[in-house]
């Protein structure tokens with residue numbers, strides 16, 4: 001069995017910090033890499049050693065496998081943790097790391113490659129009785145043939161990039177007349193984003209919920225699942241709010257989907273932490289979407305409900321240790337919510353709104369976890385993903401996790417940029433979300449008018465109005481100004497419009 005002494009984290013921001021924290025607890029030294037835009041970044045200061053790997057653009061720094069390998073060799077690194085994004089699903093990089101005699105903390109290059117292609121993944125699991133969305137099993141090239149297939153599947157259909165990720169390269173086609181144009185767009189989007197223009201067709205499931213299962217495998221042939229995460233609140237097919245467990249899975253369905261996920265993992269001899277994504281339709285039929293062969297952004301909600309540290313588990317597995325628990329040992333305790341706090345303007349189509357964090361004060365208290373990589377006064381670089389933080393709350397049940405999330409959002413003070421915080425509060429207060437009756441169409445259905453974020457009086461204003469009404473009604477003659485002042489003062493943290501002052 002190996003015993004790592006030094007790990008290089010080939011990533012930046014919150015995930016680099018998150019990985020380093022676990023390494024530190026395990027007595028493992030850490031090496032950070034950074035671009036010229038990240039000289040002052042927290043992950044750089046946190047690491048035992050840090051090396052600049054190039055200019056700001058990712059392809060000149062965080063994606064420079066050759067430079068990163070060089071750093072590994074020079075600093076005597078035992079293992080590389082890739083985080084998510086960047087090189088985390090790059091099979092060639094994983095292979096190069098292993099060839100250099102260094103451990104890649106993740107699955108084998110073969111598993112990464114197989115699951116990196118949605119089509120290859122579907123083919124790989126074909127013998128495991130995994131339900132799939134009806135569609136083509138191969139890349140389509142002939143438009144006329146594709147049109148016929150789409151018609152036989154039935155519109156609406158979805159054209160998807162086989163190499164796709166992050167919601168890119170996906171086009172919904174409502175009718176045959178739009179097919180050709182949408183296919184051209186999908187192919188060109190896929191080619192420019194992923195260097196692979198292969199696209200295929202899937203039936204477009206009307207109102208699905210996105211349910212994914214966390215799996216964990218060791219090098220001794222053990223694979224377990226760590227239950228589900230629901231990630232149905234999405235914009236542009238990308239997740240914004242996640243939770244565990246899902247409000248709608250029965251223990252039977254959970255066990256069934258869990259078994260399927262374990263089988264998907266078995267199909268590619270999976271090692272380490274991975275995620276098997278499914279869509280769940282209105283009739284609770286589920287369909288395999290894809291497998292992500294890395295740590296997922298939303299992994300903290302699973303950590304909260306299982307009590308496991310997924311990064312430590314990844315490291316232990318990479319050292320060759322067998323899992324210290326079996327499926328029967330795992331249970332769900334409580335409920336966790338995660339809001340991705342993006343530097344985006346929810347009132348302007350969730351477009352990035354980068355700038356300087358003029359004010360940045362994190363929420364605190366029981367059941368609140370903030371995974372971030374920024375401090376007050378720092379700038380959000382334009383070069384990378386605009387996620388500022390992951391705000392995670394944990395309660396004894398779903399209602400408590402939601403209430404804590406609202407409280408934490410109210411406490412979170414960010415000025416200088418727009419964020420998804422007010423949107424998060426909108427969702428948490430929405431009846432459809434609170435009742436659990438929602439799906440991936442939530443934004444389309446309930447957030448048609450984003451100005452509700454600006455127009456809706458928040459609770460504190462309602463209180464203030466009530467106080468003032470009482471004053472005018474003559475009920476609170478003398479205390480009125482003081483009461484009004486104190487309400488205004490305490491509302492400082494929750495009024496996001498104040499937070500917007502730049």
Ligand code: ADP
Nearest residue numbers: 164165166167168202203204205210237289440
């Ligand atoms: P990516 O790899 O780009 O994230 P996924 O296949 O994981 O793409 O899908 C992302 C999201 O797109 C899903 O969570 C879901 O909201 C939507 N989606 C994907 N496939 C379908 C489908 N066949 N029908 C309806 N929605 C879909």
